[in-house]
Amino acid sequence: MSASQPVEMDSLFGDYPLDQAFDEMREGGGELRPHYRALAETLAGLPPEELQRRKQSADLSFLTQGITFTVYGRDEGTERIFPYDLLPRLVTAAEWDRIERGLTQRITALNEFLRDIYSDAKILNDRVIPRELVYSCKHYRRQMRGLTVPRNVYIAVVGSDLLRLNTGEFVVLEDNLRVPSGVSYMLTNRRVMKRTFPQLFSSYGVRPIEHNPQLLLATLRSLAPEGRPEPNIVVLTPGVFNSAYFEHTYLARQMGIDLVEGRDLVTHDNIVYMRTTDGLKRVDVIYRRVDDDFSDPLIFRGDSSLGCAGLFNAYRAGNVTVTNAFGTGLADDKAVYAYVPRIIRYYLNEDPILNNVETYLLTEDKERMHVLANLDKLVVKAVGESGGYGMLIGPHSTARQREEFARQIEANPRNYIAQPTLDFSRAPCLIGNRLEPRHVDLRPYVLFGDKVNIVPGGLTRVALEKGSLVVNSSQGGGSKDTWVLES
Numbered sequence: 397m398s399a400s401q402p403v404e405m406d407s408l409f410g411d412y413p414l415d416q417a418f419d420e421m422r423e424g425g426g427e428l429r430p431h432y433r434a435l436a437e438t439l440a441g442l443p444p445e446e447l448q449r450r451k452q453s454a455d456l457s458f459l460t461q462g463i464t465f466t467v468y469g470r471d472e473g474t475e476r477i478f479p480y481d482l483l484p485r486l487v488t489a490a491e492w493d494r495i496e497r498g499l500t501q502r503i504t505a506l507n508e509f510l511r512d513i514y515s516d517a518k519i520l521n522d523r524v525i526p527r528e529l530v531y532s533c534k535h536y537r538r539q540m541r542g543l544t545v546p547r548n549v550y551i552a553v554v555g556s557d558l559l560r561l562n563t564g565e566f567v568v569l570e571d572n573l574r575v576p577s578g579v580s581y582m583l584t585n586r587r588v589m590k591r592t593f594p595q596l597f598s599s600y601g602v603r604p605i606e607h608n609p610q611l612l613l614a615t616l617r618s619l620a621p622e623g624r625p626e627p628n629i630v631v632l633t634p635g636v637f638n639s640a641y642f643e644h645t646y647l648a649r650q651m652g653i654d655l656v657e658g659r660d661l662v663t664h665d666n667i668v669y670m671r672t673t674d675g676l677k678r679v680d681v682i683y684r685r686v687d688d689d690f691s692d693p694l695i696f697r698g699d700s701s702l703g704c705a706g707l708f709n710a711y712r713a714g715n716v717t718v719t720n721a722f723g724t725g726l727a728d729d730k731a732v733y734a735y736v737p738r739i740i741r742y743y744l745n746e747d748p749i750l751n752n753v754e755t756y757l758l759t760e761d762k763e764r765m766h767v768l769a770n771l772d773k774l775v776v777k778a779v780g781e782s783g784g785y786g787m788l789i790g791p792h793s794t795a796r797q798r799e800e801f802a803r804q805i806e807a808n809p810r811n812y813i814a815q816p817t818l819d820f821s822r823a824p825c826l827i828g829n830r831l832e833p834r835h836v837d838l839r840p841y842v843l844f845g846d847k848v849n850i851v852p853g854g855l856t857r858v859a860l861e862k863g864s865l866v867v868n869s870s871q872g873g874g875s876k877d878t879w880v881l882e883s
Contacts, residue, residue: 408440410830418562419833420485420823431486431881438596439483444829451482451826454588463584463642478581479874481825484589485836485856486600492852492880495558495566498750499840500848501740503554506571506727507844508743510550514540514723524742525735529759532810533732534780535574535725537688539695543712545721546619547846552719553612553683554842555579555855559753560821567751569837571736573720573728575685578855579608579841580643581875583650585855589877601882603852608841609650615845616681619717627680630654630670632661634686634702644685658686663706666713681717682707688722730779730813731757754816758809767814768805771798774814776805789865791817817865823876825858835859837867838878852880 414426421432428436439447463478487495512519513530520527530536555576557569586605590597613629620627633644635657648655654670661679662669669676689696691703710716726732734755737748756763756774767774771790778786788801805812822833840854856876857867867873 408436408829408831410832412824412831412833414833415819416562417819417833417835418560418564418821420560420821420836421831431488434599435484435486435596438593439831447482447826447829450592454480454482454592457588457591458584461584463581479858479860480585480588481834481858481860481874481876482592483824483826483831484593484877484879485823485838487838487853487878487880489881489883491566492603494749495838495840496850496852498566498568498748499554499556499842499850501744501746501749502556502568502571502736503551503842503844503848505740505743506554506573506736507549507551509739510721510724510727511545511548512743513726514550515542519739519742522742524738525732529731529735530726533726533729535688535723535729537723537726539708539712540721540723544714546621546714546717549619549719549844550721550724551727552615552619552844554844555839556842558750558838558840559818560838562819562821565751566838567753568736569753570730570733571728572839573724574687575640575720576839576841577640577643578839578857578875579612580646582841582853582855582878583608584646585875585877586853597879600879602879603882605851605853608851609647611843611849611851612647612683613651613653615843615849616683616717616719618845619719620680621714621717624680628670628678629681629683630656630679631683632656632658632686632704634690638685640685647683658701658703661704661707663704663710666706666710666715668704668707668710668716679716681719684718684720688725691718691722725780730755730777731759731810734813753818756814758805758812758814763814764805764809768802771802773817775817776801776812776814778811779813780811787866789817792865820865823856823858825860825876832862834862835865835867836876853878 421429423429458480519525551573553576555572558566559569560566616629617627630653631644631648633655645655656670660671668679670679686702690700692707693700693703694705695708711718734757737752740746740748756767758764758767774790776788788797820835823836824831825834836856836858838854838856840850843849856878858874858876859865859867860874
């Protein structure tokens with residue numbers, strides 16, 4: 397066959413393997429899932445050089461837009477183009493309906509949990525969650541006790557990570573409530589995909605996501621302090637060296653609001669102002685992409701130059717809204733995560749729509765002993781880390797790594813949890829001229845202001861290295877566009 401002839405379906409798939417993991421595109425017997433047929437036929441009908449041309453065009457688009465992320469601790473440099481796979485991940489309307497209902501339930505319960513913990517702590521008094529688990533969390537902020545939060549909304553933005561098990565069921569792996577990242581990649585992936593496969597995209601009836609920045613802006617506006625009908629809203633970034641700086645600039649530009657660093661802000665009489673060429677301008681709402689510890693050197697870390705001195709007192713006085721609220725990291729502690737099903741039942745009197753992954757709490761002697769005896773089979777995570785850091789994947793680890801983690805667990809069991817090594821779902825990726833399966837997760841973005849909004853889709857993250865289970869971009873992962881279908 398010459399290079400200009402269409403690729404046959406068998407040639408496209410090659411020796412595409414199917415195993416116990418759920419395959420997003422193919423059923424157990426190898427048949428295409430109905431909603432993937434049009435995509436497979438389109439790919440099979442393209443000559444190899446045309447497929448590569450479109451891939452190169454997509455890569456060039458990411459390069460020219462400066463769509464990057466930062467990898468810390470690498471000798472070859474930190475700034476990289478965000479890896480992107482050309483093939484979309486498809487989600488049916490029925491699948492999305494369950495995800496949407498489950499995430500709405502989850503953010504509602506977690507918000508109630510935070511409001512309770514920082515006020516009456518009824519859930520602790522009723523012994524639903526161990527008191528010491530909450531108060532030993534490094535993200536618990538005693539400064540938030542008794543403080544009135546605007547509209548009682550602690551969590552305005554959440555990015556929960558979902559996995560699909562081999563049963564086809566979606567489960568929640570973890571919740572990201574502090575400064576969840578990735579929404580800019582979701583939006584730019586879509587923009588590139590619409591240019592790369594315009595006819596295919598149009599024929600599929602994909603639900604739109606482009607309105608996410610305006611939904612975020614409306615959410616932030618709804619949380620403004622009383623008496624500020626035309627609030628001045630800003631995005632607070634740690635600065636150009638932060639791994640998600642591209643996202644901070646992108647979202648500020650899409651929302652039409654100012655991007656500021658801590659040095660651009662000043663407080664006076666418990667009111668926050670932004671320095672401008674026309675003088676000081678009052679700030680009413682801050683979408684914070686700076687961790688608690690670095691937000692206000694007068695209250696948290698005194699050596700921080702990333703925040704604004706006096707910010708917390710202005711917040712406490714009700715003169716500025718900061719979102720997500722200080723102290724929300726308590727609810728994405730990976731040990732607290734194990735109790736989310738109980739949290740849902742306690743506050744909502746409902747069973748969880750989306751289940752958790754089985755989780756071992758290493759403060760429990762029996763569970764810790766089980767984990768230490770089976771480190772080669774389990775995944776161990778530090779409770780306060782993200783981005784794939786502080787993690788041991790047992791089946792892919794060395795004896796030396798397991799020994800080191802065992803020492804760390806024994807020294808500080810509260811700092812770790814363990815979970816089964818999940819063979820979560822795989823989706824086809826374009827590797828050369830062939831399709832090969834790679835593991836994927838899904839991070840939808842949930843907005844909570846006067847109501848809950850979830851744009852249909854999210855960031856599908858891909859473990860691009862063959863056999864890898866780590867989807868984080870900082871660990872060699874990439875992403876795909878996620879198409880939620882109308883029907």
